[in-house]
Amino acid sequence: MNDIDALRDAWDEPAAPSSGARTEARAALMDRTAGRTPARPAARAVRFPRLGARIAAVGALATAAVVGVTVLQSAGGVDENGRPTSAVPGIPAAPVADASELLERAAKSAEARPFTPPRPDQWIYTEYRVRRGDTPNGPLSDDPADTRTNRSWKRADGTVLAYMENGKLEKSPMMPGSSPPQDYASLAKLPTDPDALLKWASTEPEGVTMGTPTAYGKLSAILRDNVLPPKVEAAVFRAIKKIPDVTLVQDKVDTAGRQAIALGRITEGYLHEEILFDPKTYDYLGERAVAIKDNTTEGEDMTRSVRKGDVLRLTVRVKAGIVDEAGQRL
Structure with a gap:
């Protein structure tokens, strides 16, 4: 059924x-x-x-990822004359024309958002819904029961990570010097000029020669894993605007059953890495990866074969914010 x-x-x-x-x-x-x-x-x-x-x-x-549903891109509601109105002041209510316009609307929405920086002893809380696959690194399952919820807490000073394991709150030290940074203090110091931020994202950190994500991947990771100051978040969106071959995608619905607008970029020749946005507020919603053609990858420990249209990753951020202690939810 x-x-x-x-x-x-x-x-x-x-x-x-x-x-x-x-x-x-x-x-x-x-x-x-x-x-x-x-x-x-x-x-x-x-x-x-x-x-x-x-x-x-x-x-x-409703928790399933649905593909092929037309995205409603008009934000807000309608006025007394039936004309669409925007949910965010200063942002047009008309449909998004391309990836550049979507990113600019996301940047303006971030700048308009009220924000109080966390204290060093507070925690950054994030909650995600993640769809699993039947095999490691393979296509995602079609069974809604294979959707799991992940919750984590990062102390704002970057010293401790907390997470739920078997129903119990566990804590571990955070690794210093990660790329991209995960502590709020380092993220808050990132450039707010898009050109400077893109240059930073395109530079390999000292001592790291393998496994460093591309600028697009690094900026996507910053959005996914953190709560950012509004000016930094806006700069991230505007830096992505400057990356070549980022295009608008439509007809996507995330695992929470909410409609989403997506944009993405081709990586590895067969994979479309996408960022998902709320179609009304242009808030960041999550990410997914879709195979745009058949591909077989040979590895040292396994061979992975995918078909065009396979969804290989789908992570939807349900909540993100600042709390006073690990284990506290929004």
């Missing part, structure tokens, strides 16, 4: 409209035909059908 069938089965068949409802609808139609504005009817209480146990199956389907 697909998600549409599940939703259909969860609701009772609607009752036929009453004669009063038909009369009102006919009168409204005649008013609009004559160019008159119909009177607004009084508000009525709406009674929803009882779903019972069937809603559980629908809720489980």
